[in-house]
Amino acid sequence: MNELAAPPVSARLMRALRLHGDRDLRLEDVAEPPPPAPGEVRLRMHAIALNHIDVWGWRGMAFAQRKLPICVGVEAVGEIVALGDGVEGWMIGDRVAPYGAQTCGVCPACRDGRDNLCENVSGVMGFHLDGFAREYVNQKARLMVRVPDAVGTEDAACAAVTFSTVEHMLFDNARLQPGEVILIQAAGSGIGTVAIKQAKALGCTVVATAGDDEKCEKAKELGADHVVNYSEKNFASVARRVTDKRGVDVVFEHVGATTWAGSLLSLRMGGRLVTCGSTSGVSAETNLMMIFQRQLRIFGSFGASMRNVADGLAKMAGGMTPVLDRVIPLDRFADGLDRLESRRVFGKIVVTI
CATH class of the missing domain: 3.90.180.10 (Medium-chain alcohol dehydrogenases, catalytic domain)
Structure with a gap:
């Protein structure tokens, strides 16, 4: 059976x-x-x-x-x-x-x-x-x-996206240096808040933008030296004013079409713009003459390496949460x-x- x-x-x-x-x-x-x-x-x-x-x-x-x-x-x-x-x-x-x-x-x-x-x-x-x-x-x-x-x-x-994206943008691509002036767009975002902390830890001057006064105040509490409500003020004008018309060294860009032209105008001669996003639109007009005459450098930054993830976690362990x-x-x-x-x-x- x-x-x-x-x-x-x-x-x-x-x-x-x-x-x-x-x-x-x-x-x-x-x-x-x-x-x-x-x-x-x-x-x-x-x-x-x-x-x-x-x-x-x-x-x-x-x-x-x-x-x-x-x-x-x-x-x-x-x-x-x-x-x-x-x-x-x-x-x-x-x-x-x-x-x-x-x-x-x-x-x-x-x-x-x-x-x-x-x-x-x-x-x-x-x-x-x-x-x-x-x-x-x-x-x-x-x-x-x-x-x-x-x-x-x-x-x-x-760690795997947020901190690592900022690590890759600021240090692998833009090569942010101590004491430089950086404009951080959409400072209330996940990567925007991390970028403020990273830049301040390096001793940089931070100009941060946000879409309302409450976010601007929170960005200031995080350490931003200058904040701009971009729905009310021209952030490029503010960036030039606080740098004595020189312009910022680095722009941390991830908004896209609505901020692109102003981000380029905010840069000094030889300044660097690093971008990882386009939440407001993927196409934007660009003044090519300004790019080459002012010798601006534009870096596209997508994702990050595993080393960037590990570096971000090490900074978290050191207190940068x-x-x-x-x-x-x-x-x-x-x-x-x-x-x-x-x-x-x-x-x-x-x-x-």
């Missing part, structure tokens, strides 16, 4: 926040991932930090083909709960900031530590590929950055995106899992 076959074991379920269509987020029970493959770790996710890339994905602006539904969440912090074969240098219980860009690890840029210039990147988790807004994630061990013990979990959630606008639970993720989209935020919104 043949033995009866054992019934299939039901897959264990976990919570995941998935996007089914434009602005259609659903908190669902989905199957946990399989055991981590060789070279992978399994993470228990703890928190997500919201960014404009999350807003773009929520609004259907993925810039590349993706398959829905997709799990959201681009910037996160988690804890290792399982190790795949061959993983060395990590232990269960280690806290990590996962690097969301799925890089190849073998192209010249990857080998040189310029991860954000990977020639064969397969996508960004939470935007093109399933992201971190779920209880468990399998991730390549080589794409982990260790979180120092001194860094709180909610702060660490802001991110500004948190609020901390909310996973089921209010869409509320956080709405707040970010409507610019009612000062600093970062962190979502706990």
